[in-house]
Amino acid sequence: MLILQVLANGLVLGGLYACIAVGFSLVWGVLNVINILHGSFIVLGSYVAYFAYTAWGIHPFVSVVLAGALLFALAWALQAGVINPVITAPVLTTLILTFGLDLLLNNAMLLAFKADYRKVNLESPLGTVSLGGVVMPLDRVAAMALALLLTGLLAWLLEASRIGRAIVAVRMDREAAELMGVNVKRIYAVTFGLGAVMAGAAGSLLSLIFPISPLNSSGYLGKAFVICVLGGLGSIGGAMVGGLALGVIESFSALLFGPEHALTVSFVLLIVLLLVRPTGLLGRRGYE
Amino acid sequence: MRAAGVLLLAATLAALPFAGGNYLVRLATIMMMYSVLALSWNLIGGLAGYPSFATAAFFGLGAYAGAIAQTRGLPLWAAWPLAAAVTALFAGALGLAILRLRGHYFAIASLVVGEVLRELANSATGLTGGGMGLNLPILRLEVTAQARVFYFVMLGLALLTLATAAAVSRNRLGFGLRAIQQNEDAASMVGVDTTLYKTTAFALSAVFVGAAGAVYATWVNYIEPGDVFDVLHSVKPIVMVLLGGAGTVAGPVLGAVVFLALEELVWRNFLTIHAGLLGLIIVALIFFLPGGLLAVGGRRRAAAGRGA
Amino acid sequence: MTPILELRRVSRFFGGLRALHQVSFALRAGEIVGLIGPNGAGKTTLVNLVTGVHRLSGGEIYFDGRRIDGRRPHQISRLGVARTFQVVQPFPRMTVLENVAAGALFAARAASLAEAKAAALEHLRFVGLADQAAAPASALPLADRKRLELAKSLAMNPRVLLLDEVNAGLNPVEIDRALRLIRTLADRGITILLIEHLMKVVVALCSRLVVLHHGELIAEGPPRAIVEDPRVVEAYLGSRWASRAHGATPP
Numbered sequence: 001m002l003i004l005q006v007l008a009n010g011l012v013l014g015g016l017y018a019c020i021a022v023g024f025s026l027v028w029g030v031l032n033v034i035n036i037l038h039g040s041f042i043v044l045g046s047y048v049a050y051f052a053y054t055a056w057g058i059h060p061f062v063s064v065v066l067a068g069a070l071l072f073a074l075a076w077a078l079q080a081g082v083i084n085p086v087i088t089a090p091v092l093t094t095l096i097l098t099f100g101l102d103l104l105l106n107n108a109m110l111l112a113f114k115a116d117y118r119k120v121n122l123e124s125p126l127g128t129v130s131l132g133g134v135v136m137p138l139d140r141v142a143a144m145a146l147a148l149l150l151t152g153l154l155a156w157l158l159e160a161s162r163i164g165r166a167i168v169a170v171r172m173d174r175e176a177a178e179l180m181g182v183n184v185k186r187i188y189a190v191t192f193g194l195g196a197v198m199a200g201a202a203g204s205l206l207s208l209i210f211p212i213s214p215l216n217s218s219g220y221l222g223k224a225f226v227i228c229v230l231g232g233l234g235s236i237g238g239a240m241v242g243g244l245a246l247g248v249i250e251s252f253s254a255l256l257f258g259p260e261h262a263l264t265v266s267f268v269l270l271i272v273l274l275l276v277r278p279t280g281l282l283g284r285r286g287y288e
Numbered sequence: 289m290r291a292a293g294v295l296l297l298a299a300t301l302a303a304l305p306f307a308g309g310n311y312l313v314r315l316a317t318i319m320m321m322y323s324v325l326a327l328s329w330n331l332i333g334g335l336a337g338y339p340s341f342a343t344a345a346f347f348g349l350g351a352y353a354g355a356i357a358q359t360r361g362l363p364l365w366a367a368w369p370l371a372a373a374v375t376a377l378f379a380g381a382l383g384l385a386i387l388r389l390r391g392h393y394f395a396i397a398s399l400v401v402g403e404v405l406r407e408l409a410n411s412a413t414g415l416t417g418g419g420m421g422l423n424l425p426i427l428r429l430e431v432t433a434q435a436r437v438f439y440f441v442m443l444g445l446a447l448l449t450l451a452t453a454a455a456v457s458r459n460r461l462g463f464g465l466r467a468i469q470q471n472e473d474a475a476s477m478v479g480v481d482t483t484l485y486k487t488t489a490f491a492l493s494a495v496f497v498g499a500a501g502a503v504y505a506t507w508v509n510y511i512e513p514g515d516v517f518d519v520l521h522s523v524k525p526i527v528m529v530l531l532g533g534a535g536t537v538a539g540p541v542l543g544a545v546v547f548l549a550l551e552e553l554v555w556r557n558f559l560t561i562h563a564g565l566l567g568l569i570i571v572a573l574i575f576f577l578p579g580g581l582l583a584v585g586g587r588r589r590a591a592a593g594r595g596a
Numbered sequence: 597m598t599p600i601l602e603l604r605r606v607s608r609f610f611g612g613l614r615a616l617h618q619v620s621f622a623l624r625a626g627e628i629v630g631l632i633g634p635n636g637a638g639k640t641t642l643v644n645l646v647t648g649v650h651r652l653s654g655g656e657i658y659f660d661g662r663r664i665d666g667r668r669p670h671q672i673s674r675l676g677v678a679r680t681f682q683v684v685q686p687f688p689r690m691t692v693l694e695n696v697a698a699g700a701l702f703a704a705r706a707a708s709l710a711e712a713k714a715a716a717l718e719h720l721r722f723v724g725l726a727d728q729a730a731a732p733a734s735a736l737p738l739a740d741r742k743r744l745e746l747a748k749s750l751a752m753n754p755r756v757l758l759l760d761e762v763n764a765g766l767n768p769v770e771i772d773r774a775l776r777l778i779r780t781l782a783d784r785g786i787t788i789l790l791i792e793h794l795m796k797v798v799v800a801l802c803s804r805l806v807v808l809h810h811g812e813l814i815a816e817g818p819p820r821a822i823v824e825d826p827r828v829v830e831a832y833l834g835s836r837w838a839s840r841a842h843g844a845t846p847p
Contacts, residue, residue: 034392086574091391092339093574096526100570107564218519222403225396264407267400274397275385460701463709467698470687476669477647477679478752479703483668 006251008134014247015144016205020220021227022151022239023198029233030171030191031087036098037078038224039217040105041071041196045203046212047113053120053207060120060204061146067200075196079189087188102217109214117211143205148240150201154194155236167191219263226266229273301443305436313435317507319548320442324500325525326532326540327449332493333526334534335462336486337469338387339395341522342379345402346497347504348517350375352409354502355422355511368502375498376491383490387483390472399522406517421512424505438507445503446541449496454537456492465489466535527566530573533580542581598661600625600787601646601677601756606655606665608641615641616811618655623756628778628788630798630819633808634832639791640682642808643758647679648672659756673703678754680745682761682791686733692744693729696720699751712751719747723777739770746777757781760791775801795823807831 024038048070049063058066078101086093126138158164169177170187178184210216223246231242246266253265305313325343332340354371362370386397409416416422427434456462464485467475476482505511524547525540532543550569558565599622608616616638623629631639644650646657648669657665664672678699686695696716697709706712720726723743728736736744742762749757759778763771771794778801782788792798798805799819807815807822809831815822822828 028392032392034395082571082575090337090339091395092333092526095339095392095395096523096530096570097574099523100567100574103563103567103570105567107561107567110563111560222400225400229393229396261407261411264404264411267404267407270400271386271397271404274389274393458709460709463694463698463701466690467687467702470689471685473649473669474681474685474687475698475702477649477673477681477685478699478748479670479673479701479705480698481668481670 002255004132005134006255007248008136010248010251011244012136012140012144012247013251014244015148016202016209016243017223017227017247018151018240018243019147019198019202019205021224021231021243022154022236023195023202024221024224025228025231025233025235025239026154026167026198027192027195028228029235030167031083031188032091033083033087033094033098033192034091035192035195036095036102036221037105038195038199039219039221040102040109040214041075041199042203042206042220043109043212043214043217044074044105045071045200046207046210047109047203048200049204049207050118050120050212059122060207061142063207064146064150064201064204067204068197071196071200072193076189076193079192080185083192084185084188106214106217113214115213115215117213119211120207122208139208143208147202147205150198151236151240154198157194158236163187163190167194222263222267226270229270305439310432310435313439315548315552317435317439317442319545320439320446321500321504322525322528322544322548323446323541324442324449324496325521326528326544327446327453328493328495328497329525330493330529330534330536330540331453331456331465332486332489334529334536334540335457335465335469336489338486338490339391339398339526340490340493341395341399341519341526342382342401342490342494343497343525344517344519344521345398345405346375346379346494347501347521348402348405348409348513349378350498350501351505351511351516352416352422352501353498355424355505356415358424358506359422364506368499368506371502372495372499375501376495379494380487380491383487384483387486387490399519402517402519402522406513409513409517416513419513421510421515424509424511426509427506438503441503442500445496445499450537450541452492452496453540456489457537461485461488469535527570527573529580531577531580533582536580536582539580539582546581599623599658600660601789602658603642603646604656604658606642606645606657607653608638608645608650609653614811616645616808619808619811619813620655621806621813621816623787623789625755625787626782626785627804628782628790628802630802630805631789631791631808632793632795632798632805632822635793636810637808637831638811639808640760641811643679643760643789643791646672646758647677670702673752674705676753676755677758678703678749678752678756679758680742680749680760680762682764684738684741684745686736686741686744686748688732688734690733691729692725692731692733692736693717693720695733695744696747696751699748700753703752703754716747716751719750722750722780723747738765739767742766742774743777750781754786756787756789758789758791761793762790763792763794763797771797799823 020042024035027033027035045067048067049060052058052063052066053060082101083094083097086097122139126142128135128137129141158168166177166182166187169182170184174184227239227242227246230245231238249266249269250262254262257265304316325347329340329343332338350371353374354367357367357370382401386394389397410419429437464475464480467480468482468485472482501516528543528547529540531547532541533539602622604620606616606619619642631642633639641650645652648667652665656663659675659677664675687698693713693716696719697712700706700715701709701712706715717726717729720729723746725740725743725747728740733744746762763774766774775797778788790798790802802819805817805819805822806813807828814827814831815825
């Protein structure tokens with residue numbers, strides 16, 4: 001029974017993790033930029049949900065839209081203004097640049113919100129659901145469902161919309177896309193914005209589960225790394241599989257080694273995977 | 289002219305701990321330490337073009353190796369080289385594994401190694417003291433003398449690293465690393481043993497950092513995982529190299545000195561926005577000084593040459 | 597006499613794609629052999645297998661009697677196999693001289709950088725690039741970059757030289773010049789495998805041709821016989837042309 005409960009915890013967590021990583025993976029795959037800001041974007045999304053709830057009583061599920069919109073605007077501006085000019089520079093340049101931007105954003109959040117841990121405590125939680133001995137808070141399940149729904153929505157957007165097709169085209173072959181009349185710089189900005197939308201949405205949903213603090217951003221970023229390597233880079237399916245896998249792995253390693261070692265276990269896993277299977281569990285080649 | 293400049297510099301460096309107060313000596317010691325880190329990173333990051341974030345891992349490993357050796361009764365003169373050797377061996381083995389990865393994948397793997405080591409240090413309580421940290425044997429020396437000793441040790445280490453970097457940049461290894469950086473496939477096609485060269489560069493980029501970590505541990509007398517494995521130990525040397533001029537011999541030292549001088553003069557007064565200011569400097573650096581300070585000097589000289 | 601380079605039933609798959617299948621042929625020391633075939637026939641894959649860039653899926657490769665498949669690119673280059681790239685690959689931020697010196701230093705094992713540079717200058721003179729020695733490699737126009745590739749390969753002191761489309765993108769005058777260079781190399785005793793899709797070029801230079809089509813070796817022989825071989829004509833022009841060329845009435 002314990003095993004089933006741990007598995008269920010892991011899957012619920014994993015759905016949220018998929019949502020954390022999918023935007024990060026998209027940006028990495030399309031722009032060839034590792035966005036170190038991603039963790040802080042998620043935390044900012046959590047703060048939006050927190051303040052919307054404490055000030056106006058808006059439910060975090062609804063704040064997903066608010067956080068998404070705010071982060072899209074912020075990310076678009078950052079991309080168009082600061083990142084696009086150096087987008088073709090060597091890996092190190094964009095890495096260090098987003099690291100610098102992250103120091104700025106994280107410092108700003110520390111000044112504005114302090115390092116104290118905050119939490120959204122719903123006045124009327126949905127209660128728990130129990131299925132064959134496995135007990136689960138309904139809010140968590142709903143958050144996971146919403147996270148997976150949003151991830152599916154992004155997949156649908158890439159599949160069915162004009163702009164989505166353009167993003168996929170740029171990811172596969174930037175120069176060919178350019179020749180076919182795609183405005184690559186705009187696609188980069190939109191993609192970066194979409195990545196931030198997913199981060200903001202994930203942050204809103206996570207505000208129900210994890211304490212909120214700027215100090216958490218590096219933890220989220222680490223998870224996004226691991227998920228991308230687990231699932232393989234640049235595909236939504238990969239992020240989903242990677243997210244669910246990490247959720248389950250973390251739950252079980254928390255059980256086996258204690259919760260404080262969960263991240264270390266996943267990091268060790270990351271290194272091993274990079275070495276033996278750099279294309280991820282699904283076997284798709286990553287974009288270098 | 290040049291010889292006179294070098295002599296003057298040498299005299300200044302030698303006289304500094306006797307002329308300056310403790311504060312200045314401490315700052316100079318930190319500058320030397322970071323010069324070691326920046327010069328070392330430049331070997332793998334600047335010359336070979338592999339974006340390594342493993343400096344913190346090497347620094348922390350060296351610090352703990354030295355500290356553990358000392359607490360087990362090994363004298364300084366044995367503990368420090370031992371730490372350097374342990375770190376270099378670790379880097380060699382690690383390099384064989386992760387230098388097959390390129391670009392972002394290498395960067396992430398090298399970054400995560402430091403995180404894993406930190407967690408290991410945190411959990412191996414029996415060996416490292418865990419999160420409580422580790423106290424080192426206290427040196428029986430009065431404060432000023434101690435400051436001088438560590439200044440000269442770090443200075444010596446920095447000079448050794450500088451000499452190594454200068455030698456590498458002039459010999460076969462440096463030439464091969466530049467070829468790897470510019471086009472690795474073409475490099476192997478003209479006969480460069482890329483695995484050997486990259487691994488050698490990685491081990492060289494670790495050995496002095498490990499020594500610096502061990503010396504640092506003795507110097508501050510107390511280390512903890514969060515301090516010596518701090519990711520900023522990986523990032524700051526990169527920023528320093530970019531500031532001074534990547535791929536050059538003297539650039540990293542210049543970058544380290546300027547960076548730390550700025551940090552002391554400006555940031556000390558703004559503790560709450562310390563990280564934000566560092567971020568701002570990074571952004572400004574990438575946009576306004578893409579080739580580093582030395583490139584600015586080079587452009588000036590080139591312009592002057594054309595004018596003459 | 598053992599061949600200087602021999603491929604025995606060499607195959608290579610990429611995932612499910614069959615890039616080369618059971619290809620066997622040999623080069624004798626001193627000859628110029630043309631490797632031709634339509635785009636996508638597997639010519640560059642073959643070069644990548646010989647030079648150790650890709651691993652073989654099956655078969656064996658021998659250089660001067662020694663088996664070389666499975667060895668790494670730098671080891672093969674030091675044995676005396678050099679290649680030029682179809683898309684030229686200079687070290688962009690090195691000078692022209694340094695580019696060539698790299699070949700002399702690492703593959704030909706020059707004793708010092710100074711010695712490598714001296715040798716490099718000789719090779720630059722030979723290809724007619726000596727006046728560009730101090731220029732950055734990235735500043736050269738295409739024809740010069742092709743000559744730089746050639747000088748870099750020569751500096752490796754090769755016994756076999758694989759020239760992958762050295763003439764692509766050159767104008768007729770530049771092609772003539774390149775052909776004269778290649779002949780001089782052969783006169784020096786270097787065995788040359790010339791990968792081309794310009795028939796005119798290979799017919800003029802080569803004593804023998806090897807034809808690849810869809811990853812298989814479909815013909816081998818003297819140029820005159822090859823250009824009249826119906827299988828080769830078919831590979832290049834399609835079946836209707838092939839039958840017309842041989843006087844049969846198209847259906």
